Amino acid sequence: MQVYADNAATTAMSQVAINAMLPYFDKVYGNPSSLHSVGQRAKEALDAARATVAQCLGCEPREIIFTSGGSEADNQAIISAARFGAKKGKKHIISTAFEHHAVLHTLAKLEKEGFEVTYLDVHNNHNVSAQQVKDAIRPDTCLVTTMYANNEIGSVLPIAEIGAICKEAGVIFHTDAVQAVGHLHINVKEQNIDMLSLSAHKFHGPKGVGALYVRKGIPLVNIIEGGAQERGKRAGTENLPGICGMAAAMKDACDHIDENMPRVAAMRDRLIEGLSKIPHSAVNGDLVHRLPGNVSFCFEGIEGESLLLLLDANGVCASSGSACTSGSLDPSHVLLAIGRVHDVAHGSLRLSLCEYNTEEEVDHILKVVPEVVQYLRNMSPVWRDLQTGKRQYIL
Amino acid sequence: MALYSEKVMDHFMHPRNVGTIDGADGVGEVGNAKCGDIMKIYLKIENDIIEDVKFETFGCGSAIASSSMATEMIKGKSIHEALELTNKAVAEALDGLPAHKMHCSVLAEEAIKNALKDYFDKNGIPYDRKMYEEMDHEQLHAQVHGE
Numbered sequence: 001m002q003v004y005a006d007n008a009a010t011t012a013m014s015q016v017a018i019n020a021m022l023p024y025f026d027k028v029y030g031n032p033s034s035l036h037s038v039g040q041r042a043k044e045a046l047d048a049a050r051a052t053v054a055q056c057l058g059c060e061p062r063e064i065i066f067t068s069g070g071s072e073a074d075n076q077a078i079i080s081a082a083r084f085g086a087k088k089g090k091k092h093i094i095s096t097a098f099e100h101h102a103v104l105h106t107l108a109k110l111e112k113e114g115f116e117v118t119y120l121d122v123h124n125n126h127n128v129s130a131q132q133v134k135d136a137i138r139p140d141t142c143l144v145t146t147m148y149a150n151n152e153i154g155s156v157l158p159i160a161e162i163g164a165i166c167k168e169a170g171v172i173f174h175t176d177a178v179q180a181v182g183h184l185h186i187n188v189k190e191q192n193i194d195m196l197s198l199s200a201h202k203f204h205g206p207k208g209v210g211a212l213y214v215r216k217g218i219p220l221v222n223i224i225e226g227g228a229q230e231r232g233k234r235a236g237t238e239n240l241p242g243i244c245g246m247a248a249a250m251k252d253a254c255d256h257i258d259e260n261m262p263r264v265a266a267m268r269d270r271l272i273e274g275l276s277k278i279p280h281s282a283v284n285g286d287l288v289h290r291l292p293g294n295v296s297f298c299f300e301g302i303e304g305e306s307l308l309l310l311l312d313a314n315g316v317c318a319s320s321g322s323a324c325t326s327g328s329l330d331p332s333h334v335l336l337a338i339g340r341v342h343d344v345a346h347g348s349l350r351l352s353l354c355e356y357n358t359e360e361e362v363d364h365i366l367k368v369v370p371e372v373v374q375y376l377r378n379m380s381p382v383w384r385d386l387q388t389g390k391r392q393y394i395l
Numbered sequence: 396m397a398l399y400s401e402k403v404m405d406h407f408m409h410p411r412n413v414g415t416i417d418g419a420d421g422v423g424e425v426g427n428a429k430c431g432d433i434m435k436i437y438l439k440i441e442n443d444i445i446e447d448v449k450f451e452t453f454g455c456g457s458a459i460a461s462s463s464m465a466t467e468m469i470k471g472k473s474i475h476e477a478l479e480l481t482n483k484a485v486a487e488a489l490d491g492l493p494a495h496k497m498h499c500s501v502l503a504e505e506a507i508k509n510a511l512k513d514y515f516d517k518n519g520i521p522y523d524r525k526m527y528e529e530m531d532h533e534q535l536h537a538q539v540h541g542e
Contacts, residue, residue, distance in 0.1 A: 301453065303454050304455075306407070306456050309404075322455070323431045324454075329430070331431070342428070342429040343428035379450075380451060381433050381434075381435040381451040382453040384451060
């Protein structure tokens, strides 16, 4: 049995999305900027896709900019809000300690330019509260940027409350909703979201395409200069097959949230309950406000990369926040931000489910993970030291 | 998985010489949990020959494979030969390691040297102390593994 439990990394494309893309490779292949009929047919498809995406988010079609994905959308949103703020002498930004690198690295760039960034603490419930945002807002705050839901530990942030606070304070609110779109109900107007980033491949759409919602009236700064596509805010001939695939996948996902969410969440809860029985383990992330598909654990005494390789050999595709899988010296900044020490953060496991997973697959994971954890512990000198009392248990 | 060679995967999936030795003649441990890798080597030595060797490793796939290969390479060999085992030889025997994983083979070499040092110290055998100049693991880690 091969179980794909890494849907937070990427998802399989849905047949709906694939079918929606196909005509735009060889039948409707025109450039939407062309004046002739072939180009105008492409333009119609582009407009229709924009209307679909806007409808899913509860905004106007003209408030949607198509991008190459979530990272580009995050970059453009944050840079734009910062430039807009700087013109009014506002150079303070509020974010959280567990953002995606697309946000953190963009903020680091702005810090070098003289912006000041407050990174909200995420120790409490592995989440942030709206009150923390409220307390951090200053007269010179130009932007609040918090993710909608965390990609590694699944915590879902109080977006509507943060939106209300930002609206009252007159501060732009951007949310990186890459993990949330298609999985949770979102309405940017009702939730007072000013800017939102999304990525198609997280909800069974194609890779390399995403969108940025920007409320009317917020001026955008170009990240890519060139032609007048996307109302002059994002140059480059539109990725029409990708955009049409994204729109179809998004509509399909948003139309089925109410049936998918409880089914996926039930599998998630069964995994969390089952894996919690492994001694000296801990669940990461907010247990109440949580993505329906996220299961995140730390297991003491083992290292994540060897765990992933053995799980893969036993038919389970998952991910980890260990240093060896992050490609750097330190384990995941998210796990460190919620207070997991290095020793324990190295032994992390993320399983992320979607509606394509089955109860039989959950059974398989529940059988394999405890066996593999025990196997690795049996050859770990750290585990031996913990058991003989030479080292103190952390979890 | 294309990340590692078939040899690495073989030694990772079927590690040789896992375990401990009761009353080992030499024990060496290197690495630390903060960095995410610890290797511990146990030696049984008779007449300057490594009669038995076992390991325990906390670490990634290449750390486990390096431990397994290194123990295989010194089993039945003389102390002298074991001291000459280099990390490069371990990596080569595994048909290579990715550049950012080379430090796993360094840990294997160091663990064996430390276990032999323990044996020398216990038995009052003289040895070249320069070989054991303290190397800070995190420094080593950053040097071989860093960005």
